[in-house]
Amino acid sequence: MSAGPLRYGLLTDQESDFAQSCQRALAKDSARANDSARANDSEGVAAGGKDGWFGVGIAEEHGGAGGSMADVAVMAEEIGAAHAASLAAWQAGVVAPVLSKGDEKAAALVTRICAGTACVAIPLTPMTVRSALAGEHALTGEFTVFGSRDCTHVPVPCVLAGVPSIAFFSADHARVRLLALDLVDASRPSLAVRLEDAPVGEADALVSGGSLLDDWVVASNLIAALDSTGLARAALTQTIDYAQTRVQFGRPIGSFQAYKHRCATMFIKHKLAQSLAFRAAKAAHTADGRLMALAAGKLTTGYATFIAGESVQLHGGMGYTWEAGLHVFLKRARANEVLARADDHGPGLLLSEYRASRNAS
């Protein structure tokens, strides 16, 4: 089927054009999808930087291409749909906004990201005060990130003089070790990061602020949601195609009501999840933005897992094979969901944000 009704219906013409450019750029990534190779370092530092994406959604004063979170949303959905390794949407949607609250060194890192010469790894584990790395002046600890060998920086959550902070260490720093790690979700390369007494003063950039770690969680929830709405769209598209072509009992299986109803339920959840994620992106800098992003982190990532799981079931035996490729969506969906609800922090924030919004009006 055409992806028509499965795409977000309220994109502007410009956004639709941009979605198509993203799709073309990602096509080669996606072509690799069904071979058994793990996404790896061959993606290149920028994994999209060379296509000029890293600047999308980042202010021109930082060397970015301008545009808003709505543009990042389009890019993130397409990256999810292609289950691509690119971290471009995370750079624009999570890393750059946090760095832009920092000093000149932080701004310089944003400029490098836009130029495609730097890429910050994305932690899968909670970025909370509770999980901040031990040490006041030298940090020690271990965590997991999305990122390939040529990620240039790792963000390290820490508390300095009582203030939540993120230290961006160079991946080459002697006290920072990156170990390749195989995740079940093989569509994005991942690493284990280990710091041993890494001196905070030697970080390439340091950003501090009371709500900084929460800001990171909120932004991560949004990008995870957008990635998930893309993969859900792709899984559902593949399922609707299969429903029309696979014949059993002399009829396409999509003509059976039991099958149809499951497709319809997938569609309903997809449209709710997608609407929430896109409107959350549009609202990113408004009063409702945080609540919507956290709601999307919870609902959209969960619904995407449901949709990916249904797509496996509705392909029957083929769905269970490696070859059909649906497992890629299911695994990536689960990884996004885990990232968004890490340690219940996301949902906990969601409830306090909800309470605040009720009290505000």
Added chain:
Amino acid sequence: MTFRQEVADWFSAHAPREWQSEVEKYSRQELLTFNRQWLQLLNTKGFGAPHVPKEWGGGGYSPEEQIIIYREWARSRAPSLGGYDINLFHVPGTLLRAGTRAQQEKYIRDAIDGVLWCQAFSEPGAGSDLASLRTTAVRDGDYYRVNGQKIWSSHAHESKYGLLLARTDPSAPRHHGISYFILDMSAPGLDIRRIRQCTGQAEFCELFLDDVMIPVEDRIGAEGEGWSVAQRTLSVERGILALGAIEHINAGVDTLTDLVGRRSGDFSGERPMYAAEAVVADFVARSVAVRSTALDLISLQQLPGSPDILSSAIKVASSEMLQELTDYGSLIEGADGLADPHLEAQRSPLSGHWLLDWLQSWGRTISAGTNEIQRNIIAERVLGLPREMRG
């Protein structure tokens, strides 16, 4: 002052105080008076029918403003409107598109003012398969002579008019021989019997039509075109009508949050979440998502030529959320909620009685085309899956 603040102020100034406990003591007649007075008060600001143009007695508000109105209305805990859906949505939705100027003049303003209408579409043998309806309307001079039986007509016993579908050409293909009429509920030959619902109330009715005469000028649209006119009525039912319900359901999430908060202390992100909090967080996320999708539906309706891909999804998502929300609220409320308040009527979708609201939620998952029919519509008309073989 923002529009939102203006609306919030109006509701806080005008919502009847302590209405919930008062209303539950009312007789049926007192209740109808209360409902009508509340509607008329709302109409002074155009809040009773915010989607209807001002010249017809509505508020003429934009979709974005309608959402704000419904949201503030629900948050203020002011009463929702009991039993006026057909008047405020179906009647203007149908007549403004398919009615004659004379019909519009005669009926719409009164309907917005609270003259009760009911819907006479379903029949004992024509529920989900509405097009198989068998009530006949035979032309007889300046009248149609109508015979048959209708069912699930809410508030028919109190209504002045009904929206009726009947077959005018039994030989035509089933979707083509149907015409659409305005039925005078006091017409001779019309017998109305009430049906008690699972909630204990009896707002449902069954209609028996025995040589009921309907004047030709009360036909809406051309003879034989009733099915396509009815599609408009039904799309109203699945579209804008959902907005108000969604905001009342969302206000139910507030209530559930308070209920769970009282039982488990304040929420905090700094300890593992209790199971109940995780459930509440889930409903919060769903409420935001359903509202967001409803906004999409309305924005898409304003784009010319844009196909309707969301109204069935909204109907299913909001009604199932209501069912799960009231299911959970009733469990959390526990034994306190088991006492039967013997309500004469129940404000929809949330009356404040979790258990009754849970029972009533099946009214939403079943009415206006069951959620199973909605899923068929999505699968066949939106996703393009092959049609089921039909007998």
